[in-house]
Amino acid sequence: MTSVRVIQEDSDQGDVPARRITVTVNGRRSVVECEPRLLLSHLLRQGLRLTGTHLGCDTTNCGACTVLVDDRPVKSCTMLAVQADGRAVTTVEGLATPSGLHPLQEGFKEEHGLQCGFCTSGMLMAAKALLAENPDPTEDEVRWALSGNLCRCTGYQNIVKSVLWAAARLRDEPEA
Amino acid sequence: MYPTRFRYEAPRSLDEAIGTLHDGGEDAKVLAGGQSLVPLLKLRFASPTLLVDLNTVPGLDRHDVDESGNLHVGALCRHGDLERSALLKSTQPVMAAAARLVADPLVRSRGTLVGSLCHADPQGDWASVVLALGGSVVAAGPGGRRTIPVRDFVHGPFQNALAHDEIAVEAVIPAPRGTPGGGYLKLERRVGDFATVGVAVAIERDGDTVTRAGIALTGVGAATIEAADAAQALVGGPLTGDVIDHAAGLAAQAARPQGDHRGSADFKRHMVRVFVRRILERAGERAA
Numbered sequence: 001m002t003s004v005r006v007i008q009e010d011s012d013q014g015d016v017p018a019r020r021i022t023v024t025v026n027g028r029r030s031v032v033e034c035e036p037r038l039l040l041s042h043l044l045r046q047g048l049r050l051t052g053t054h055l056g057c058d059t060t061n062c063g064a065c066t067v068l069v070d071d072r073p074v075k076s077c078t079m080l081a082v083q084a085d086g087r088a089v090t091t092v093e094g095l096a097t098p099s100g101l102h103p104l105q106e107g108f109k110e111e112h113g114l115q116c117g118f119c120t121s122g123m124l125m126a127a128k129a130l131l132a133e134n135p136d137p138t139e140d141e142v143r144w145a146l147s148g149n150l151c152r153c154t155g156y157q158n159i160v161k162s163v164l165w166a167a168a169r170l171r172d173e174p175e176a
Numbered sequence: 177m178y179p180t181r182f183r184y185e186a187p188r189s190l191d192e193a194i195g196t197l198h199d200g201g202e203d204a205k206v207l208a209g210g211q212s213l214v215p216l217l218k219l220r221f222a223s224p225t226l227l228v229d230l231n232t233v234p235g236l237d238r239h240d241v242d243e244s245g246n247l248h249v250g251a252l253c254r255h256g257d258l259e260r261s262a263l264l265k266s267t268q269p270v271m272a273a274a275a276r277l278v279a280d281p282l283v284r285s286r287g288t289l290v291g292s293l294c295h296a297d298p299q300g301d302w303a304s305v306v307l308a309l310g311g312s313v314v315a316a317g318p319g320g321r322r323t324i325p326v327r328d329f330v331h332g333p334f335q336n337a338l339a340h341d342e343i344a345v346e347a348v349i350p351a352p353r354g355t356p357g358g359g360y361l362k363l364e365r366r367v368g369d370f371a372t373v374g375v376a377v378a379i380e381r382d383g384d385t386v387t388r389a390g391i392a393l394t395g396v397g398a399a400t401i402e403a404a405d406a407a408q409a410l411v412g413g414p415l416t417g418d419v420i421d422h423a424a425g426l427a428a429q430a431a432r433p434q435g436d437h438r439g440s441a442d443f444k445r446h447m448v449r450v451f452v453r454r455i456l457e458r459a460g461e462r463a464a
Contacts, residue, residue: 016182017183036181036183037178037180037217038178039218058218059218060214060215061368063280063282066282072286073281073285074282074286075282075286078211078215079214080184080210082184085186126281126282145281147280147368148279148281148283148368
């Protein structure tokens with residue numbers, strides 16, 4: 001278990017007390033003291049140094065900051081860190097294991113599902129939520145599930161192929 | 177982007193939430209799904225001194241049908257819960273059609289129907305749908321509970337009928353008395369964008385005869401618009417081509433669109449007519 005204190009640097013906190021929360025990120029429990037206004041995305045990136053979660057638009061449009069909270073895909077820039085108290089968060093760092101990449105990551109590699117890579121972690125997490133719910137999605141269902149995630153490079157074709165590749169692999173070899 | 181500083185409370189019961197909100201005064205706000213409020217905080221369009229988070233209050237996440245057939249949607253029932261709901265598919269087809277068109281899948285994981293009604297964005301989808309279905313909002317405050325028809329709940333753009341210490345605890349959609357039908361259609365430039373035009377049509381039928389109708393419009397006025405004359409034109413007979421054309425024309429007349437980067441006023445008005453006709457023609461085919 002790690003203990004992290006995240007208080008904004010500018011900060012005279014006024015009369016707003018920091019709150020202590022416990023959050024499990026990628027299976028690891030952390031105790032965090034933070035201001036209520038801290039966003040989940042900032043807790044992950046600055047507090048826990050998990051910089052795989054990207055901040056794109058910061059206005060709830062692009063989905064680059066997608067993580068799973070209790071297995072549901074959410075935009076971490078649009079949730080307060082204090083709201084993750086007692087919850088399980090999975091970020092892109094939670095996908096691979098010491099023995100290798102997650103099949104979704106393999107899929108993005110095999111099918112060239114990224115160019116600049118900025119949107120990729122969000123795409124991966126939204127796709128993970130889809131495959132957990134629907135292991136054998138149609139192309140249309142993949143497109144629908146990723147419709148909250150913007151990519152400016154690929155035109156999406158290869159991202160969709162990557163997810164279908166991973167779905168087939170996971171049906172053959174389910175995750176342990 | 178950071179919001180301005182605020183105090184945050186995570187009450188464990190509805191009574192505690194109401195008490196905290198009451199004590200917080202005019203600058204306290206309720207947080208549920210947060211998919212409108214958190215962006216507003218970050219852009220500093222809103223700077224409340226206290227947020228009262230409903231997410232820790234048990235029992236608000238349900239949606240169910242009571243013994244009279246009325247649908248209750250709790251304040252923490254997410255769009256995604258409704259999108260996946262077998263109950264909704266079998267009891268409220270218009271809501272089932274709308275649920276998958278709200279925002280995008282990520283926002284649907286967090287955002288709530290009741291929150292959407294409270295936010296009262298003229299481009300929000302649920303206000304039109306619930307208005308067309310004749311639904312209400314139940315508000316709980318220090319003095320007890322009251323039920324407010326959505327028609328009276330949405331006061332104007334981003335304005336609702338709640339007192340500062342009242343919490344919208346659920347939406348209630350009345351039981352259909354006939355066979356329910358209709359739909360929700362939305363034009364958007366891309367998924368997750370606000371509606372350029374949205375149209376909700378809810379009808380109930382006894383055989384071929386329409387016994388009740390509601391039509392409401394998203395994004396074509398300063399607030400959600402109820403097209404009451406258009407709805408009334410449907411009641412009392414079957415959905416013939418003439419009746420559909422007439423109602424579609426009346427709905428287009430009720431629209432008050434403004435031209436903007438999403439389209440001209442004429443285009444939006446035209447799309448209202450197209451969507452009303454499309455929903456009703458499909459409903460007519462289903463009955464035949």
